[in-house]
Amino acid sequence: MELKQIDKTIYKKKQRKVALILCLIFALIALGLSALLRNYFGNPEQANTMINLIGVLTGALITIGIFSRFVGRPYYDELRYAWNLKRQALKIQNHRHRWEVLLDEGDKTAAIVLAFYYKATLQIQSLEGNDFGYHDTEKREAKFLDQCQKKGLEADPHLYTIDMLLTLK
Known part of the structure; x- marks a missing residue:
């Protein structure tokens, strides 16, 4: 591995932007999946903790999958x-x-x-x-x-x- 000089402001800007986008994608997918799963498989009279957890974990996996498809692009070099x-x-x-x-x-x-x-x-x-x-x-x-x-x-x-x-x- 070779040491390189990278611009701190560009690095921070890209880091914040990527983190924000990933959080938004995760939140939308996880909340949406949890709501769908509760709607179809949930019980309105009981706690739906496991169904919500499945939605959140599935949302995390989908978000990781989306990120892994884009991380190889030149934008992410820094x-x-x-x-x-x-x-x-x-x-x-x-x-x-x-x-x-x-x-x-x-x-x-x-x-x-x-x-x-x-x-x-x-x-x-x-x-x-x-x-x-x-x-x-x-x-x-x-x-x-x-x-x-x-x-x-x-x-x-x-x-x-x-x-x-x-x-x-």
Whole structure:
């Protein structure tokens, strides 16, 4: 995965628009299905909780299906990029303590993976408007870069590949 620069305002605008549209689609389908199911299968003298739940779950599945048909279009490039970046950062985060141990041992792959992790995390936090987390991550990245410099390791996030995560066993 390659780090890219994306416009924060465009990202936020598209994220809000997609979220709003998905919520509206879900609400209309779920409420409509629940009403139809209650009308045909419901009992006016009893609670129709299960029928409503079936309508809501079916509405969620239909909404996911609709979204999955459109998410591959170029309009969603920034959203897909941010989603994939978050997934990569979380994969590294889940084993960060192990990468840090390897870094202490002078492993150059660990330096590259952690450099990518810090840059990805900073970009995500910037896109999401998480200023507190951003500044905290900046401090941790500075300590990391200092540690790499002392060990003579190159911490270039652009050298990162997804295959590097497979080396951690």
